[in-house]
Amino acid sequence: MAYTEITCTNVDEFWEYLDPRNPLKKNFSLEVCENILYRGQSDAEWALIPSAMRNFIKKENFQNFNFYKVCIKNEFEDLARYVGDSSFRQDMPEGLPTIDLETFFDTEKLNDIFSDISRQIIWPSEEFLPFSAVVQHRGIGTSLLDWSKHPLIAVFFAAVSHIRQDHRLVNTKELSVWIYISKPILNNRIKIHDPLSSEINLKAQFGKFSSIVQFTNNPDSFHLDTLDTLCDETNLFKLTIDKNYAPILLKYCHHHFIDHSSLYPADGERITKKISDKKHWKNMLDKVQPISLFNDPSLDIKDTI
Known part of the structure; x- marks a missing residue:
């Protein structure tokens, strides 16, 4: 492509x-x-590389499955810390689902991301997507790319x-x-997502997000796909x-x-x-x-x- x-x-x-x-x-x-x-x-x-990947994945590491796992792990943990912070909980944007922090960011869910029998990694998944979309513009690296x-x-x-x-x-x-x-x-x-309707800046920017479903059939021959490799x-x-x-x-x-x-x-x-x-x-x-x-x-x- x-x-x-x-x-x-x-x-x-x-x-x-x-x-x-x-x-x-x-x-x-x-x-x-x-x-x-x-x-x-x-x-x-x-390149069209999401912010969560930029500090970890260079061109030579696009085929390194372990580097990719580190990226997702760090993103997951950063998201958990941000959403779990008391200041964020007190001033959450409207439209975010109510969650139990102890179970929502359980490390077992992180393991589940890489154990899907279909060998597809859909991240951020539907349940995490609203939170990833919110922190995308708050200094936290995510697997989402901004578009307008x-x-x-x-x-x-x-x-x-x-x-x-x-x-x-x-x-x-x-x-x-x-x-x-x-x-x-x-x-x-290639998944296209809408921001929360309560995100005033993103509404003004006619914003959208994209994310990519990654295939991990064989970790030894893994290649990180980006939008320009799929189009x-x-x-x-x-x-x-x-x-x-x-x-x-x-x-x-x-x-x-x-x-x-x-x-x-x-x-x-x-x-x-x-x-x-x-x-x-x-x-x-x-x-x-x-x-x-x-x-x-x-x-x-x-x-x-």
């Missing part, structure tokens, strides 16, 4: 592929278009770290936006563009009301962060002559906070 990679040389071309009328979608039915998800990544070299139904939201997340001077991106050359066309009938190992060139696309276009991409997002304030309505510092981001991308654009402008009438709107 594989994906289609498209290298864009300017912002107009980049937006063309993200626009609803773009060449990737012109022959798609309305039903297919409604199943399109987007994911922005600050570094085009980053809105292309500009993915663009924002791909670009914003580049103006915030993230030290991890010093040597980065390109940012990327992944486009995934969900075809559950063709591949039921093909017709339903997974990676758009890349030079990271130096990040400021103008953020300006475009701003004119479409996509910024930290609109995406994080539950953040008490959302306006401060929005103003700070805007200051950074404006200063960066003032230093260079724009190479290209989007053909978009909203750019003529008076720039207001």
